[in-house]
Amino acid sequence: DIQMTQSPSSLSASVGDRVTITCRASQGISDYLAWYQQKPGKVPELLIYAASTLQSGVPSRFSGSGAGTDFTLTISSLQPEDVATYYCQKYNNAPYTFGQGTKLEIK
Amino acid sequence: EVQLVESGGDIIQPGGPLRLSCAASGFSFSSYWMHWVRQAPGKGLVWVSRINSDASSTAYADLVKGRFTISRDNAKNTLYLQMNSLRAEDTAVYYCVRGWRGVGVLNAFDIWGQGTMVTVSS
Numbered sequence: 001d002i003q004m005t006q007s008p009s010s011l012s013a014s015v016g017d018r019v020t021i022t023c024r025a026s027q028g029i030s031d032y033l034a035w036y037q038q039k040p041g042k043v044p045e046l047l048i049y050a051a052s053t054l055q056s057g058v059p060s061r062f063s064g065s066g067a068g069t070d071f072t073l074t075i076s077s078l079q080p081e082d083v084a085t086y087y088c089q090k091y092n093n094a095p096y097t098f099g100q101g102t103k104l105e106i107k
Numbered sequence: 108e109v110q111l112v113e114s115g116g117d118i119i120q121p122g123g124p125l126r127l128s129c130a131a132s133g134f135s136f137s138s139y140w141m142h143w144v145r146q147a148p149g150k151g152l153v154w155v156s157r158i159n160s161d162a163s164s165t166a167y168a169d170l171v172k173g174r175f176t177i178s179r180d181n182a183k184n185t186l187y188l189q190m191n192s193l194r195a196e197d198t199a200v201y202y203c204v205r206g207w208r209g210v211g212v213l214n215a216f217d218i219w220g221q222g223t224m225v226t227v228s229s
Contacts, residue, residue, distance in 0.1 A: 001169075034215035036152070043202065043222065044152060049215035087152050091206075091215045094166035096142065096154040 002027045004088055006099035012107045019075040021102045023088035028068045032092035035064055035073045038101075039084045047086075048073065080106055109133035109218055111203045116223030123193055123227075129186040129203030129220055137161075137181035140206040142216060143188050145199035155201070156188065160209045171197075193227045200224050 003026040013019050023033065031051040038044040046055045048064040051071055061076045075082055083106055088099040115127040127143070143155040156177040157166045165177050176189040186203055205218035 032213060036216070038152075043219045044216075045219070046215055046217045049217075050212075055217065085151075089152075089154075089215070092213060094154075094157055095168055096157065096216075098144075098152040098154060101151040 001095055002029065002090055002097060004090055004097045004099040006086075006088055006102050008102060009100065010103040010105070012105045013078050014107045015078055015080060017078045019078050019082075019104065021073045021086055021088075021104075023066075023071040023073070023099050025069045025071075025090060029090045029092055031067045032090055033064075033066065033071045034089045034091055035062075036087045036089065036098075037082075037084045038087065039081075044087065049091075078104075078106070109205075111205065111218055111220035113201065113203050113220045113223035116201065116225050118226045118228060119193055120229050121194060121227055124189070124191045125193060125225060127188040127190070127201055127203075127223055127225070129188075131184045131186065131203075131205075134205070134218075136179075136184040138209050140209060141177075141179060141186045142204040142206050143177060143186075144202045144204050144216070144219075145197075146202070146222075147196075147199040150199075153199075157206065158186070190225070193225075195227050198225060198227050 005024045033051045035048040036044040052064045085101045085103045112130045142157045158177045174192045178187045200222040202222045203220040204216045
């Protein structure tokens with residue numbers, strides 16, 4: 001099975017900072033990579049699919065890139081409401097593995 | 108409004124069975140592949156199981172294979188997860204999630220229910 005590894009596991013940044021989270025697949029998954037945001041106490045929400053396509057309603061400060069095995073989620077200017085745990089996921093076939101998550105906090 | 112509403116979560120003793128349900132509304136349920144995803148307290152997301160649109164194909168995570176069964180009733184717009192031989196490590200919030208719409212480009216998990224809590228404890 002393909003493993004999904006995120007880094008870092010946690011991250012603290014200041015409002016306005018550019019934040020980058022990486023996700024690596026143990027084998028190539030083309031662009032079948034999604035990013036989810038889970039705010040504290042809330043249900044996960046889809047942010048990005050197909051590695052770089054923003055889900056409807058997601059602020060443009062979020063962006064995704066990558067293909068194959070290496071992917072990146074970038075927040076161009078961190079806002080207080082972005083405090084959350086972020087997960088990557090491969091969704092091309094079973095098992096639909098999630099990364100372990102990256103907890104983002106405000107410094 | 109597109110909505111998924113789970114029910115059936117409970118406190119159950121180890122070894123016992125439990126069935127979760129997920130009522131779908133606001134979209135063509137019978138067209139979509141559906142999933143169950145779980146999250147243990149304070150932990151990350153774990154994909155559990157998937158069923159295709161006409162229930163002809165299912166898939167399971169290794170940690171539940173042989174114990175859990177996913178099914179659906181398209182006439183009732185309802186997804187199910189039958190869980191048997193429950194273990195303490197199955198304790199989690201279980202989310203019902205919408206997946207691929209069955210045609211065209213694969214899409215990610217775009218609609219999530221609020222989740223239902225399953226606690227396995229003696």
